[in-house]
Amino acid sequence: MKLRRDIFSFRNRVVVIIVGVVLGGISLLYTNNMAQQLKEKEQHDVALWAHAMERVNREVLSGKLQVQDPLVEDLISNNNNIPFIITNQNLEVVNYSHLIPEEIIDHPDKLRRQIEKFTEENTPRTVRFWWRPDNNYYHIIFYGKSALLKSLYYFPYIQLLVIAAFITLGFIAFRSSKHDEQNRVWIGLAKETAHQLGTPTSSLLGWIEYLRAQNVDQTAVDEMQKDLAHLMKIVDRFSKIGSETPLTPANINEVVGESVMYFRKRIPRNVTLEYNGLAIAPVQANINSALFEWVVENLMKNSLDALQGHGTIDVKISSDDRNVMIDVRDTGKGIPKSNWKRIFEPGFTTKTRGWGLGLSLSRRIVEEYHQGKIFVVDSEIGKGTTIRVLLKRTFAG
Incomplete structure (x- = not known):
């Protein structure tokens, strides 16, 4: 039954991912299509603007235009959403959009880079004044993308990021x-x-x-x-x-020693259990004795399983100015380095029997209840393993 639930759960996740990818792809295609249509419209608007400029200049020079045509005037004056730079045939600026900062116009290198950028975005439009005596005179309109067009290009990616953020939070x-x-x-x-x-x-x-x-x-x-x-x-x-588990100052030597003494009488004859805690100066830490003894017993049981009936378990206490270290070392089969962190995960076990909860429970007691650390110090296949519990040291008042 559990296997079937896992399969259904996996299938549901796959379906959700596929649906999300499909919706994201549709959104991306639809928005890109809208952006392409807007780009074509802006190019068409600039083309109309260029034609309007040619017509105005032609009629002004020929004397036919006495009053500005409202439609032509509207085409020329209301093109304020597309950034542009107009130059003559010598690339000297004759006009530019209010969207272009003056510092670009006044700086030759920045102006050249801006013109190159506009050329990459859109093909420049040429306004020729062929009716003038010097028929080689013309203007060039360099123009880029409007703010709306740029927003449409970036919108799908922003949308995908938002969707991904919501999925992650969910x-x-x-x-x-x-x-x-x-x-x-x-x-x-x-x-x-x-x-x-x-x-x-x-x-x-x-x-x-x-x-x-x-x-x-x-x-x-x-x-x-x-x-x-x-x-x-x-x-x-x-x-x-x-x-809620209260922590009280305790003599670590005695607490660990009680577990060692109890365990020593219940191990196989070919296993030696050594302990240095009763031969050194007492060290103190804030612990819950009942839960901490559980950690020590779990570590010794884990070492005993690794010995497979013969070998040595060495429980050693040491300290510095800030911490108390309890090391449990065995001469057992060792742990591959790839599993040094995994052994503390719930359900992970290399034994044919067992639920793989002993070390994970020990980590929870040490880290969540005692704000300490538990980790593999060293392990070598065929030679043994050392696991350390690290607690903050306290001093008698």
């Missing part, structure tokens, strides 16, 4: 809501697990008290008591997931 919002929903499910599951474990742990406490009153090996009962205490810690950890 995708982020969807991912965020889905992530929040998954978080609520996991938090609810964790709290329900803690609630369900409450009854059997209470019952086990009663059975241990009963066994203490019987003629049985009390050493075994003590170990059962330790396991039950550890189980109650696990119940407490599950109950804290999703809740």
